[in-house]
Amino acid sequence: MGVLRDHPELALFLCLALGYLVGKLRVGPITLGGICGTLIVSLLLGTRHVTVNDDVKTVFFALFIFSLGYMAGPQFFHNLNRKSLRFFALCLIEVVCVLSIAIGLAKAFNLDVGTASGILAGAATESAVVGTATESIGQLNGLSQDQIKTYQGHVATAYTVCYLFGLITIVLFTSQIMPMLLRINLADASRELWEKMRGGASGKSLESDEQQAMPGMVGRTYLVTTADGRSVGDLQAELGGDVTVEGIKRGSKLVPPTPDTKLTLSDLVLLVGRRAEMIDAAHVIGPETPGIPGLDTPLATQQVAITDKDTHGRTIDQLRESHPEFRKAGVYVTEVLRSTDQKIPATPETVVHRGDVITLVGARSGLDKLVAKIGAAVKNDATDYIYLGLGIVAGSLLGQIVVRAGDVPMSLGTGGGCLVAGLLFGWFRSRKPTFGAFPPQAATTIKDLGLAVFIACTGLAAGPQAWPMLKQYGLLLPFAGIAMVLVPATISLIVGRKLLKIEKPLLLGAIAGQQCSTPAITSITQVAKSSVPMLGYTITYALSNFLLPLTGPILVGILGA
Structure with a gap:
């Protein structure tokens, strides 16, 4: 252990390696995931008083939260409209419920601000809340440095336990129990909805190493x-x-x-x-013939970011009708990518938004004409570090602004500020995709690495307080993790069906999205054998990615006062 104390970089990357290894362990349909695994390993190493400089944690959290906002920005601002209001209601249910439960538990059991924040972050399965709450605790007045360190440690410990139970609950509840409550076979319901949307072929999701045996677009030769x-x-x-x-x-x-x-x-x-x-x-x-040498036209593939205002809000069918080049030049939409990492079915009824990236396939001459009319060719070959750096600077400055609500000082902090900046910079990039490139693979890598390093640093610092805290609260943490999932999810299920009339497969995806739970939507799509539930997930996921991290500073401000 002496080597790890003297060389904290060794401890840091050991936490990442062992944590992601632990995160791969599977029990039935449940895996912990790399972030939870990293926190468990770092808490254990932290008991041996291995620490990393707090500045490392701050820098990597800023990278994580800005990347998160950048990826969600285009979809977040698109969803601020009347049509998406019913999905926005689900996100508000989530925010109000988790905040109310966290405050209620804190008052009922006399919890400190760190423990309550950790319960909120873990039960809501939103790792970003760990960062925003931890940072807000550091800004509370009237606390000594030892108290701040202790409360910040409680955030990590409570998060670990509650996250485990919250994750298991949201995955099982949305993918297994909710279909039974709705009295549907999720696979059949998703297929029927797909056919209603005129998707034609099956909506089954493909693994990364699979391709369709019968692709939707084909080339054939015929004898006249x-x-x-x-x-x-x-x-x-x-x-x-x-x-x-x-x-x-x-x-x-x-x-x-x-x-x-x-x-x-x-x-x-x-x-x-x-x-x-x-x-x-x-x-x-006339009769079909085998392939004819010399009679073959190579088809080009081009990713295009939708920027045209007239294109926004149209279905793919309407897009083809308004641009005759689709039919004349033989250009087809084969994929729609939303929020940089969410693939949605490219059916004739799929609505495209500004900021979406659509994949066009066809003759190169036809592609070039269409790209100029509906958007801009996506060039994501290198990260624009000028844009990235200025975005994080703007977010850090925004986070320093303090607004007082009575006696309660409220500020976004570096985390909240970088999240807002990321949303704005990502949205603006979607409108003007000729600069500010942040390739999806790069954004995802920085987001995941930033969060993993932040969590490892937090766990190492919290290690010494972990065991005493677990003995003190016992079953309260598992109970909170389960309750904070079941209450908002059940209310959203009832409201979504009875009042908002959301289609059942979309509703299940939306509930997974309101909790920002990637494992839940993965399990839902596997049960559905379809990517259709992803259509509901993308909307609430983008909204909750902004709203849930802000609950950390709100909770700390209320309890800290």
């Missing part, structure tokens, strides 16, 4: 017999408009396809389009 004398434009119109003629081979010559080009007997035609519309092509053109 029945289509002799018909124009390319007429042919495409009869096939539904979602099929384009990409190439014509007449003898040994390649003929450029235009809407007025007439097909002749024995021409070989290359068609590209949706599988569903391709089925009838053989009846309209």
